[in-house]
Amino acid sequence: MAQEVRGEFYDLLAARGVTRRDFMKFCGSVAAVIGLSEVYAPQIASAIAAGTLQPALWLAHGLCTGCTESMAQIGVPDVPTIVLDLLSVNYWETVMAAAGTQAEDNITATVDKGGYIVIVEGSVMTGQGGNVLRIAGKPGVDELKEVCSKAKAVIAVGSCAVDGGWVAGDPNPAKATGVQAYLAQNGIKTPVVNLPTCPVNPEWVVSVLVDYLLVGALPPLNEFNEPKSLYSETIHDNCPRRGHFENGEFVQFGSADQTAQEAAGFCLYQMGCKGPQTKTTCPLVRWNRRVSWCVESGSPCIGCGTADPLKGGPGNWVDAGTPFLSRLADTRLPGIGGVQPSTIGAVVGGVAAAGLVVHGVVSASKGRIKGVPQESEKKFDSKNKSSEGGDK
Amino acid sequence: MSHEGHYREAHPLIFVFTHWINLLCMIGLAFTGFYIHYPFFAGFMNGARTIHFTLMFILLINLTSRVILAFWVKDANQLGSKAVDTDLKNWLPQEENKHQFMETVKYYLFFRNTRVISAKYGALQKIAYLATVPIILYMAYTGFALYTPAQSWGIWPFFAAGVSFFGGAMGIRIAHYFGMWVVILFTMVHAYLAAIDGFKPLWGLIFLWRES
Incomplete structure (x- = not known):
């Protein structure tokens, strides 16, 4: 199709310092990104050239x-x-x-x-x-x-x-x-x-x-209107550090071994990496002319590819991802502000444990641990005996 | 005054086993869950995840068996009695004890000193035990929703609805985490009350099936 157009197009590319070979390589990679085989590269080239x-x-x-x-x-x-x-x-x-x-x-x-x-x-x-x-x-x-x-x-x-x-x-x-x-x-x-x-x-x-x-049509989309080919797999599943996750080798923030752990490319999970819950192809496509991407360059994923466009609110990745270096987002308590769920859990557990200790001491002082006599009649029955004939 | 007698009829051997399985699964799930939440020592992530999933499957099988058994195993429903009836009656709150609920609350808050007349399980106790079923199912649902984030599984839409309900992947993670604290609080109160209400006969029976 449109051989003459294609010729003009390649002249245009050449003027920009791009060879035909570069262009075909690019079309092949575009095919891969949109989920087609590389054999579609010539068709993609035609579509671009004749478009x-x-x-x-x-x-x-x-x-x-x-x-x-x-x-x-x-x-x-x-x-x-x-x-x-x-x-x-x-x-x-x-x-x-x-x-x-x-x-x-x-x-x-x-x-x-x-x-x-x-x-x-x-x-x-x-x-x-x-x-x-x-x-x-x-x-x-x-x-x-x-x-x-x-x-x-x-x-x-x-x-x-x-x-x-x-x-x-x-x-x-x-x-x-x-x-x-x-x-x-x-x-x-x-x-x-x-x-x-x-x-x-x-x-x-x-x-x-x-x-x-x-x-002439948009690509297949998922429930969030994101292209399925780009937003279906988690970063975690394609991460180059995944092996270290499975082995339990983590970069520990502030530890004496941190430098060595970073040099060894250990997993950034402990540093709050949101890769396990973020679905993008960052590890495959990468950034900045495909040089690198966040996790590869040493930063935990902050989950910026997470979205629930029609819902918004708490689904927003900024609210759901902060603090970025923590495993879980802060829970916002009225009048107090953002608190880590682990702090809330520990406080609730601690208060409950203290309450049980106090309850145990009072129970012991009232002789309950040895055993307490049972009521001889249900309170409800003794109250209602004359009027309604008592509980069943 | 001593505590009521605890007989084998109240806790048949099969329920001693299911109780042990519950306890061991809960301890294992809580430990590996904390580890997966934040790996506090190196080298155990793959093991922790494998154990976590395996124990949850065991817990679900145990729960299913326990619910089925409740329909046909007969055990004692009344305190200090050897007369047996269908175990399910231990689970469901009884009409005749509905007025005992507030009295039980008052007893535990020291507003009254005599024990409240009840079946083998008190009004509060029945509700707490019944609640363990939805709590375990809730933990299983939220857990599997975290486990299957890739949409390639046919069953994913069933879990995606929950992820959306809790406001995204982070929301359901936090919901699962808080659910674990509910289980921990239940276990603390459960163990405490079982300990002050006749530690030796009760624990001897439920763990060792020994009457005293």
Whole structure:
């Protein structure tokens, strides 16, 4: 198909310093990420090379621009950059040259033309009637509703866009929430793909986009609207340190052997690693041009890939994951604040033990340990004997 | 005044066995559970997890057997009596003792000094023993929900509902952890009351099946 287009495309790649071989290798890895065999690499190459420019808008809401930073770490010059050039991204606040009215006009023009997809970075800030975040002189949520309602699909990149992320952490003063939840509350039925983690992994964004360009549909999603191929297995199950977990070899924070344990690459479970309950492909895809990822570089997983987009609240990974270096999240007690469940257990157990000791001493002083006479008649019976004939 | 007599009819040998199995499983589950929660010494994680899962399966089989046995094993239902009836009657609260519930609470809080007339098990005791069934099932459910986080198992949706109910994987972990403290508190109070209410005859019978 479209041999001449492909030729032009490879010229374009060559101008960017990317060889045909590099490009095919990239297509093979994209195939792997989206769950296809590498034999699909040529088809993926065709889809990318012959693809018409897919209009897209990258919206910035309650964000730190970390996800955009993460996208920038796909390499310079690298093939994904070219792939993203194949999208006609008409608005990307953090990186675009346009500003002011000219930039906002790009949104209006794209929405009027239709057939576009939306990528949202950052949480939906609903506080103070949406005035916590104002964009182009209007509440930010107005822009989100208008743009998303007419889009073909919405891709929520990063934890904040998925379920509010950091911004929605307790006590959530900006009343931040995720894109999917917000659209559902407002009756907007545009399909949403969620790509949690903080920041988003650029490889996953590329894989979803390529999947969309290739087959014209979104990838199969799980119950949280996350691509099944990316969010079905725990980090723990694919972790390079897993063997040390099974052997019971852990990095012990503050111990004399800590340096040696870290050098040996022991498991970070004792340091509060959330890998056993976080489902992402971080250990396989890795980050920063596939150089490394959190656990490989020595930090326990903090569970940023956990999300329950429609539920939010206590399902939010920030509330559920802190303190990051503890095995369990703090339980929030009214009037006291966050307390570790193990502290609560020990206090309750200690109080109960003390109570039993006191009870035992009083029982002994009243002679109960030797035995106490039983009542000769039930109290209820003696009270009600005359009037009702007593208990049965 | 001495305590009531404790006869073998009150605790048939088969229930001495099921009680031993419960006790050993609980100790093993609590120890390995604490270890899995926070491995306080090196080199035992694989063993701890294997033992933890195995003991829970044993506990569930024991629970199922115990419930089935309750329908046809006959034992004494009344304190100090050798007259036997279906064991299930020991579990279910009785209509005739419903007014004894508050009296029992008062007795344990020292608001009255004479013991309360009751069946072999007092009103509070029956409720506590009956509650062990849902508590064990709750621990099994939350435990298996932690054990099967990958969605490849066909049975996963059954557990995913619980994970969602408790607010995610961390929520159900904490729920499982607190459940263990409920079991520990039950065991403390259970052992304490059994100890002050005639330690020698009662413990001799339930652990060694020895009448005194």
